[in-house]
Amino acid sequence: MSFTLEDLPYPYDALQPYLSRESFEYHHDKHHATYVTNANNLVKGTEYEGKPIEEVIVTSYNRNTPIFNNVAQHYNHHHYWKWLKPNGGGAIPEKVAKAIVDAFGSVEKFKEDFQKEGLGQFGSGWIWLEVKDGKLALRKTPNAENPLIHGAHPILVADVWEHSYYIDYRNRRADYLKAFLDHIVNWEYVEERLDQAP
Numbered sequence: 001m002s003f004t005l006e007d008l009p010y011p012y013d014a015l016q017p018y019l020s021r022e023s024f025e026y027h028h029d030k031h032h033a034t035y036v037t038n039a040n041n042l043v044k045g046t047e048y049e050g051k052p053i054e055e056v057i058v059t060s061y062n063r064n065t066p067i068f069n070n071v072a073q074h075y076n077h078h079h080y081w082k083w084l085k086p087n088g089g090g091a092i093p094e095k096v097a098k099a100i101v102d103a104f105g106s107v108e109k110f111k112e113d114f115q116k117e118g119l120g121q122f123g124s125g126w127i128w129l130e131v132k133d134g135k136l137a138l139r140k141t142p143n144a145e146n147p148l149i150h151g152a153h154p155i156l157v158a159d160v161w162e163h164s165y166y167i168d169y170r171n172r173r174a175d176y177l178k179a180f181l182d183h184i185v186n187w188e189y190v191e192e193r194l195d196q197a198p
Helices: 021-043 053-060 065-082 094-104 107-120 173-184 187-195
Strands: 125-132 135-142 153-159
Touching: 021 065, 053 065, 065 153, 094 107, 094 135, 094 187, 107 125, 107 135, 107 173, 153 187
Parallel strands: none
Antiparallel strands: 125 135, 125 153
8 A cells, every 4th residue: 555645625716815826836746755755665575664643643653753754744744735625724513613622721822822832832832732532732843743643633634844834834833723624624624533542
């Protein structure tokens, strides 16, 4: 089983003005494509070849850094594209909203904390909403790391590597995170991932 770069689930210009066609052409077609190519080349002939992607991520962490970095980045981006959609944001499905309120007190507090954590991630990384031990929590991770290596199940992520927003926002990460939550997040995919949580 090899890793595959899937097409975006929407046209390249579908998320304008929040993320541009040019941004996706670089982020998906160049950055993500490179991770997929590297991941396939690196796992060939190793103990990781043919294993499920989640297993490769967990077992290669702190054991084989090049494989971990490229496979985890493929996983992170594969889901990130699905957590975006045209005309996103807006109403949160009832099940997701209830889980958020239970964990954070209110949807507004969750959004505030999500943006604060995203801004607080120094350098390249990700800000996740995860399920661990049946509860929702936020986690920021550097570089390619994700909740899987911490025994958690990711249900939402914002990519805060500069290449994910710099074409459209330059150094304004706060504006990108606000646009992410208000206009392009795909809450239905969050609900789908929540339903899949162990």
